[in-house]
Amino acid sequence: MNRLFTYFVVGSMILGVLVGWIVNVTMPTEGAAAVADNLTIITDVFLRLIKMIIAPLVFATLVAGIAHMEDAGAVGRIGVKTMGWFITASIVSLTIGLIMVHILKPGTGLNLTLPDAGTTGAAVDTAKFTLRDFITHLVPKSIVEAMANNEILQIVVFSVFVGTAVAAIDDKAPAVLALVEQVAQIMLKVTGYVMTTAPLAIFAALAATISTQGIEVLWTYVKFIGGFYLSLGILWALLIGAAVIIIGPRALKLIAAVRQPTLLAFSTASSEAAYPRTLDALQQWGVSRKVASFVLPLGYSFNLDGSMMYCTFATLFIAQVYGIEMSVAQQVTMLGLLMVTSKGMAGVPRASLVVIAATLAYFDLPEAGLLLILTVDHILDMGRSATNVIGNTVASAVVAKWEGQIQDPEEGPAKT
Structure with a gap:
């Protein structure tokens, strides 16, 4: 069944590109735009279904995972190890993007008609990325409001408090714990229903993009796209290499186990869409439920490796296009700024673009350069x-x- 689903996903990607290309070359611009607009209804509904699942699923799995820990000390211990890994991975991701954009120089000599100097890149609110606002935003005024807005960071904070409180009670509040676990199981079942529509959403997303922008969009910035994907490949190699060194050769089976959620995230351009299947794959491979349910939600807020690399790569690409040289001190400062601002990306529409816009403004780079990567x-x-x-x-x-x-599944069930 899993293999069949993978075939459906791959087939929908190919069909989406083909249909989009046919629409683009056979219909006038207005007609193609109308087709794309109708196709995006499917993708919008699918992503709304995913967002409908995320808040209750993260809350239930995180509370259950923490509640199953031995004590509050276990929460703190795992939390410190988790954040230590996240910070290290963030530094590596940002640095690779910085080094690769200097080696490849994708923006150097790019012959593009630049927007007027007074044109703004996008209507984004960069004020939200101040340190004060970011820290105060971590704590929800209302958990209902946080769930309604899918504020993952706030949901995580509330869930940590609830899970720790349950774990601190002598009998671990069995009725509450049983309810939370049942909610988690129900939401996973709902997730299964939603995921059956993923191939259709993937087809619609790709067909809509190609219909309006044409097949040439895949080649418009060959050097930029190719350089970025090469950088991602290096990051993948480092991450997988680190996993093999720390865990052993069996880590390669884990990468194979998450190929479906990875492909789903790639096709829909939404890592949120892959969250439920990633959580399930981790537990099937052998990661205990309490660790997977604790680390993964935090990762979606603090460990966006690909997005962080993109911020450095794209910012310096824009600087290269305009022929602007940034000093070493400025680039080091940029890494520190992105380390903080990128932690607020979860749940923000076009989050990477917002962070890049904030970085451009901070270093007085032309904000109109944002149009170059849109x-x-x-x-x-x-x-x-x-x-x-x-x-x-x-x-x-x-x-x-x-x-x-x-725990190796062949040796028995994973620990909980």
Whole structure:
């Protein structure tokens, strides 16, 4: 069944590109736009279904995972290890993007008609990325409001408090714990229903993009796209290599186990869409439920490896296009700025673009340069979304290894 689903996903990708190309070359611009607009109804509904699932699923799985831990000390211990890995991975991701854009120089000599100097890149609110606003935004005013807005960071904070409180009670509040576990199981079943529509959503998303922008959108910025994907490949190699060193050769089976959620994230350009299947794949591979349910939601807020690499790569690409040289001190400062601002990307529409816009403004780079990457942002978002899945998968497995919470399914069920 899993293999059949993979075939459906791959087939829908191929069919989507083909149909989009046919519409683009056979219909006038207005007609193609109308077709694309109708196709996006399917993708919008699918992503809304995914967002409908995320809040209750994250809350239930995180509370249950923490409640099953021995004590509050276990929560703190795992939390420190998890954040240590996230910070290290963030530094590596940002640095690779910085180094590769200097080596490849994708923006140097690019013959493009630049927008007027007074044109703004996008209507984005960069004020939300101040340190004060980011820290205060972590704590929800209302958990109902946080869930209604899919504020993952706030849901995680509330879930950590609830899960820790349940774990601190002598009998672990069995009725509450049983309810939370049942909610998690129900939401996983709902997720299964939603995921059966994924191939249709993938087809619609690709067909709509190609219909309006044409097949040439895949080649518009060959050097930029190719350079970024090469950088992602290097990051993948480092992440997988680190997993093999820490966990052992069996880590390669984990990467194979998450190929479906990775492909889903790539096709839909949404790492959120892959969350439920990634969580399931981790537990099937052998990561304990309490570690997977704790690390993975945090990863979706703090460990967006692909998105962080994109921020450095795209910002310096824009600087190269305009022939602007940034000093070493400025680039180091940029890495520190992105380290903080990228942690607020979860749940923000076109989050990477917002972070890049904030970075451009901070360093007085032309904000109109944001227009240069808008055309291919969806193509690049596919790669960074898939990388986010791999990064969070590796993080969960590594922390589980450090905690002794990995069990080979062939030897029996995973620990809980």
